[in-house]
Amino acid sequence: MMPRDWKESFMKAFGKFPKTQFFMRYGADDLNELKPENVELMKWLPQVDLLHHPKTKILITHGGYNSLQEAINAATPALAIPLLGDQFKNGRIIERHNLGLMLAKSEINEETIASSIHTLLEDDKFRQSITRMRKMIQKKPITPEQNLIKWTEFLAEFKGLDNLKPAGADLDFITFYNVDVYLTFGGVVFGILFGLFLVTRKVPRIICQKLGLCRGGKDKTKKD
Template structure:
């Protein structure tokens, strides 16, 4: 897996730790593609962790994040040159780190000598599929840390019906109007025409250059995948066709027990809330301190209109100290799970990342989304369609829209009731994701399907 964010490391750690429960011997290969600080995630010491540096020249993590932040807080069309340049850089980074790994003969020998029974490869790119082919492991799993990626569905033969299954990067849900269905159809057509020529093609050339001129095309090789595991759950995922080899493990490793006691500083804030607490974070990748100044001012002004609620923000900057109202509290780290499960918490403000949406449901909290990029607009629409989320589009973010969304989430009990109902369904689902992961892994290891 790539060490690109805390959320990705946490999901893969949950997979690894679940496999430990089935008495499997687990090795977690963590690849660092650029000079980003290693995520601070505690991993069970029984797991063998193999850190591999595959640093790509010319890519600085801090510069990359700042450039990305400038774009994600704006409304930039996919065909804009800035978007194309960012996609080109991402493709170069994927190909660059892959070439570093393929050239690392010591690493390839180590992988072959380990004689793995089952290999999990991440959905970010196709390099892991090629490496697995090099060492000859037939039993492998294509692991999706969020919803099933469009290219995974397409390669597995899962029907993508554009009239009610929008592309992952499209801001829509299954109930689309004619205009949205047209966009969905065009988006699917463009994806199928363009994507295979990007990362899969360039990474295939890496293997043909360093392993064998006859190395199979990675995009075609991916079709041989025997099993796909998806960090999703049919109880809240958009309705779509599926296949027997698609296994949903959404909610894996998330605990349902009550919140642990809060540290004193957080407990003091919670105790001071007359009506409740609202937790606000944009996740582990997006840097909130790089938000536009008008966003910061609008949010602070909006939060000030809810003096009976205490707002707790994960925020690493210092610039809000002078403008924040008394009911807004900043911290560089949050005990997020324990705060969301606290009985005084009334809502969650998020960018709409899939892990954040799942954590809101796991905690039974309504969510106010401000989607920024990637699959977040689609996730926000999903929460809205299911009835536990309200959505603020970044193009219309101002004090008035934030106030209106907060009033709807906090004062309309519908959102809280739906969130609690779905949370209860997930908690009492007859077959747990941990059981699915363990039984399918054991089955795959035995029969090499």
């Protein structure tokens, strides 16, 4: 659930671009009175079709893998606001390769959103970078289909790849499950705890005898 202050920040930021139309996927009705005239709230959007529309300028996304691929395929710069999982990694990819910008959750407010949108709209380097990335993907030397065919033919000819089999595949039970490591660690921990147990039993008795508070200590004092 999006915090109320985030919703207000987005609406106010969108309102600063009256000549730009914003389409936002949103299922609730609590923003109908708050949204500016240039914002359309919809429960579902054909994201791929919108990204490929010639008038689409930017994509505001959480930075999921599919959205990243769709933005690159459409050569549309993105503003990533990651919330969980791989979205943070994808957001850093977007930022590092100038495919767009990234905003952290802690940075979300009216000013940062508006500033990011303005930068993506005005600075053409982001569209140039993402267009270049799309061309690189489209013109890969070997397509996935060709790669699959080549590896299938390779396996059919050599009947296996024993030379590429990792040594870890033949580990014994103890090594594979790190039994020796756990036993060693457990032994060290047990030794430390047992030592502490002995110390806690001996030290109070020694102190007691030194101060003459124990029965044994009193008897010894009388004999002396």
